[in-house]
Amino acid sequence: MNEILKTSHTYDADALWRKDKDHFIHPFTDFSVFHEQGCDLITDSEGIHVADAHGNRFIDGIAGLWCVNVGHGRTEIAQAMAEQATRMAYFSTFNNLSNAPAAELAAKLAELAPAHLNHVFYSCGGSAANDATIRLVHYYFNRLGKPNKKRILSRRNAYHGTTYLAASLTGIESNNWDFDTLDHLVTHLSEANCYRCPQGMSESKYCDHLVKELEDIIERIGADNIAAFIAEPIMGAGGVLMAPEGYHKRMQAVCRAHDILYIADEVVTGFGRLGHFFASEAVFDTQPDIINVAKGLSSGYAPLGATLISDELYAVLGTPQRKGGVLSTGFTYSGHPVSCAAALKNIEIMQREAICDNVRKLGPYLETQLKTLAHHETVGDVRGSHFMLCIENVADKTTKDLLPVEARVGDRVAFEAQQRGLIVRPVGHLNIVSPPLIWDRGVVDRVVAILDESLAATTATLKRDGYL
Known part of the structure; x- marks a missing residue:
């Protein structure tokens, strides 16, 4: 179960979810699942973490959308x-x-x-x-x-x-x-x-x-x-x-x-x-x-x-x-x-705060640690630079063939990661990591551990469903 981020607000999470689903046309909505699932509502944030309407806390692995570089809640x-x-x-x-x-x-x-x-x-x-x-x-x-x-x-x-x-x-x-x-x-x-x-x-x-x-x-x-x-x-x-x-x-x-x-x-x-x-x-x-x-x-x-x-x-x-x-x-x-x-x-x-210095120092470590995930059966490539990285999921590492679109492999990895307290971005067969620029080594190690577990769980569900 995810940690709880203490907040000063309370929400009727179900009512808020319904208002969002009924009235908000989101960018890049996947309508094949939206009408039933709606969206997870992110309501609070602090530093490198965000929280949903239920108070569950997540490490922000995408800096909002490539952009919250100095972190959340900067007074x-x-x-x-x-x-x-x-x-x-x-x-x-x-x-x-x-x-x-x-x-x-x-x-x-x-x-x-x-x-x-x-x-x-x-x-x-x-x-x-x-x-x-x-x-x-x-x-x-x-x-x-x-x-x-x-x-x-x-x-x-x-x-x-x-x-x-x-x-x-x-x-x-x-x-x-x-x-x-x-x-x-x-x-x-x-x-x-x-x-x-x-x-x-x-x-x-x-x-x-x-x-x-x-x-x-x-x-x-x-x-x-x-x-x-x-x-x-x-x-x-x-x-x-x-x-x-x-x-x-x-x-x-x-x-x-x-x-x-x-x-x-x-x-x-x-x-x-x-x-x-x-x-x-x-x-x-x-x-x-x-x-x-x-x-x-x-x-x-x-x-x-x-x-x-x-x-x-x-x-x-x-x-x-x-x-x-x-x-x-x-x-x-x-x-x-x-x-x-x-x-x-x-x-x-x-x-x-010399944030660019932090990226230059920590970026190579983040790259190196993420590349350790290449041992997973579905990870074809881990690429990028510094705080802009991507995991490409494939069906076969040798041929680089992709899994069927309906396997939704990127979504599966993102779901497993979110269950473990980390938000990464799914884009088709890809998962993108583009965090706030204030991460440290401890956060990197935690994120890589979560992704390691998430990729293993994804491989298991892909095999269960006949995609591997």
């Missing part, structure tokens, strides 16, 4: 938000108006980012940041007299969001079943997946293969028709896919040679998950023209996204296009003062 962030809301909760940032937290945060982001990224466009989250970025990129090339440069290159199994254009950038096929996408604007390249690269191909040859594919697509479409290439440094929801060594640097070089902008989607990898505020330059030795961030920017305490734009692009975007013309794009909540206040306090905590 400093809550107080900063409350103080700002009391002073001024909201006012427009359109035209000639601004606010202090938005200005302070923009300067702070410019300080933390690679040196050429000195300009910030605010949005309300990762999907909106990616959507707004593409609109700005198209505007940029229109201003340069290159109106044909519209095509965006993305990758299969990439995740860039669910707003209309961001969903089109997303290359996870099942995400867009029966939804329309803007196919005339987006071309998807192969994902960089070292676990499933062509048989017998070395890592360096695989990198050559992927770079050659980019070059061939540019030749086929024409560089004059391509505006940008967008990539996550490590693919997140698509399976925590690791690219071969040197991939991002070489892909950027090809883009630069053809006047194609390089956009790094650091919505997940930014703000400490790989041990740095920004991973593109520090980890992957690239200098993107644009970096998009969200999630860890505010540690999930308030919705906020940001697009960081290079000096070179801003020289064009910041020039009036005609008499009476303005940069006519943005959101009511662009630079929302309460969200920006949360982000500023979040960054302050991260720097004061």
Whole structure:
């Protein structure tokens, strides 16, 4: 039985479950089970733990959703938000108006980012940041007299969001079943997946293969028709896919040679998950023209996204296009003062407590310990970096064949883990571990022990049900 997290609130858990099931349309709902099972209601949190409406306590193994980087229940962030809301909760940032937290945060982001990224466009989250970025990129090339440069290159199994254009950038096929996408604007390249690269191909040859594919697509479409290439440094929801060594640097070089902008989607990898505020330059030795961030920017305490734009692009975007013309794009909540206040306090905590240092020190240990789970019959791969990791479950380790979809192997592992006091994320045949950045060795050992038990229990139920 899970430990109980003491809370100051009491809930009628059954009534709350019913209200949620009857009225809340959840993102990514599996309606094959939702109408009967509903959702587990998480009602309280503290540090690395969350609790459900019954008071059962769990280790948060997914940081809410890649984002609660400094942990739950940080009173400093809550107080900063409350103080700002009391002073001024909201006012427009359109035209000639601004606010202090938005200005302070923009300067702070410019300080933390690679040196050429000195300009910030605010949005309300990762999907909106990616959507707004593409609109700005198209505007940029229109201003340069290159109106044909519209095509965006993305990758299969990439995740860039669910707003209309961001969903089109997303290359996870099942995400867009029966939804329309803007196919005339987006071309998807192969994902960089070292676990499933062509048989017998070395890592360096695989990198050559992927770079050659980019070059061939540019030749086929024409560089004059391509505006940008967008990539996550490590693919997140698509399976925590690791690219071969040197991939991002070489892909950027090809883009630069053809006047194609390089956009790094650091919505997940930014703000400490790989041990740095920004991973593109520090980890992957690239200098993107644009970096998009969200999630860890505010540690999930308030919705906020940001697009960081290079000096070179801003020289064009910041020039009036005609008499009476303005940069006519943005959101009511662009630079929302309460969200920006949360982000500023979040960054302050991260720097004061050296949280990125903790990730750099503890990340390799977490990786090593999780890899010990490879002894399980169903574990084909354990991959990722630092606090961004994934277990890929398979039917056969030699062939890498997957279990049938109806086996719901990822769900089984997540269920067994939750019964033992740990929440991990199931994505099809995968289980993702992306915890708050404040774990220590003791927590890592406990989590690995739970997963060890959970994988053994899952194997037993798969055999019981005839899937193995």
